[in-house]
Amino acid sequence: MLEKIKDIWKKYFMLSCFMCILTMLTLFLLVKFDDLVLGLVVMAILLLILNILFCKLLNRFVKSKRIKTCFLTVLILINIIVSASTTISLLSDQMFFYPNQDKEAYNKNLKNENYEEIKITKDDDILNGWLLKNIEGKAPLIIYFGGNGECSARRFDNNFVSKKWGYFEEYNFMMVDYPGYGNTSGTPSDKTMFENALKTYDYAVSREDVDQKNIVIMGYSIGTGVATYLASQRDIKSLILLAPYDEGITLYNSQVNIFYGPLKYLVKYKFESIEYAKSVKVKPLILASKDDELIPYSSSFKLSNQFPCGSNLITYEGFKHNDFWGQIEVLEKVEEHLQEVKDE
Structure with missing residues (x-):
């Protein structure tokens, strides 16, 4: 036989x-x-x-x-x-990905005298976003990378209407949309988002009104992966991460909880924050909620242990993933951190 x-x-x-x-x-x-x-x-x-x-x-x-x-x-x-x-x-x-535009917010922003529309053209790509100018002359800058459902026009309009800009008044604030979001050209992926992040940073440091030695990178949700990657590639003053994750498979499983075992190999966009963190030269502020239903707290905690300089992990309870921008204690902690790094 x-x-x-x-x-x-x-x-x-x-x-x-x-x-x-x-x-x-x-x-x-x-x-x-x-x-x-x-x-x-x-x-x-x-x-x-x-x-x-x-x-x-x-x-x-x-x-x-x-x-x-x-x-x-x-x-x-x-x-x-x-x-x-x-x-x-x-x-x-x-x-x-959830590419979106908000034409109503965009048109409102055009009328705001403190806002400057950002247009970056490089390598046949068009990057579009907004800059809040709180300070005249050479000023500290926050470069912000938003969540999956955010576009720069909506974030700027929301912050204006809800009076959240007060937490950032000693910094200028820039947000450039991901590929396919807002008026930015291209298709979103980890590769294109990372490339655009580098272009955004290089554009920012080329401006005469930016203090190159005082640039803070801030990311929320999917944007924490982009922020961590950028922080691993460029010199920055500080890094702030709201609801961060360790790797892209966590984001996939937050949408469809099936990517385990052999199905891991179907994950196309890696977003390997846990690897990029090892090359970050600053001690980041990490804000995470144990009640985050999209990004498990364990994922944020795992990432927090990968930074060579350590991290300042602040743990919250009682609010979910989409609530970070609406929490006063979160914004106050960000404001406190920004003041600390500015005075260093």
């Missing part, structure tokens, strides 16, 4: 390898798609081609009905795995 199995294995080894290789290549190609409809159409076409090819190979090289049945069973499993994996990958991308 054992010899018979070995003989079958040797006989059909090349065919099995061929099926596995083509399957892996197909899956690798499909999970690279960003467009849901196009990805599903390409998936259907590729699976059709693979099924026809495999069936022709089976009819040519396999005569035994029992062996054919085994291969056809495997083929069905391949179809299920490829279809499910591709669909999960495409849908998770659709749910991962």
Whole structure:
């Protein structure tokens, strides 16, 4: 019996390898798609081609009905795995980013004499955002990276209406939208967001009204990954993180809690804050809530231990992920930290 199995294995080894290789290549190609409809159409076409090819190979090289049945069973499993994996990958991308604009807030901001619209053109990309000018001349600057549902126009308008700018009155405040958000061109991903963060910083330090030695990077939610990356690549005065995460898979699981085991490999956008933190040269202020329903407190705590200079982790309870900007104690702590680093 054992010899018979070995003989079958040797006989059909090349065919099995061929099926596995083509399957892996197909899956690798499909999970690279960003467009849901196009990805599903390409998936259907590729699976059709693979099924026809495999069936022709089976009819040519396999005569035994029992062996054919085994291969056809495997083929069905391949179809299920490829279809499910591709669909999960495409849908998770659709749910991962929330590009948005707020034309009403944008038009209101244009009338605010303390606001300057930021337009950065580089490498055929257009970066757009806003700058709050609290101080004339060379001034300390906060570069802020917002959450997934934020755009710069809305954040600036909200802060004006709710009178939150008072917590930042000794700093100018800049926010440039992620690719695909607001009026910034491009498509959001960890790569494009990181690239734009570097462009934003380099633009900021080129301005005559920016104190290059007093730049604070601030991030919230998904923006904490961008902020941590930027802090690992450029010289900054301080880093402030609101509701940070350790890596991108945490964000995926906050949307669809399935990316464990082999499904981890379907995570396209890594956002590896836990690795970037190791190259940050300042001691960050980290604000996290134990009742955050999107980013587990354990994820923020894990990240807080990765900074070479240590971190100042402030733990809260009683409010959720979207409540950080509405908490007076959070804003007061940020204000206190900004004053401390400014006077250093």
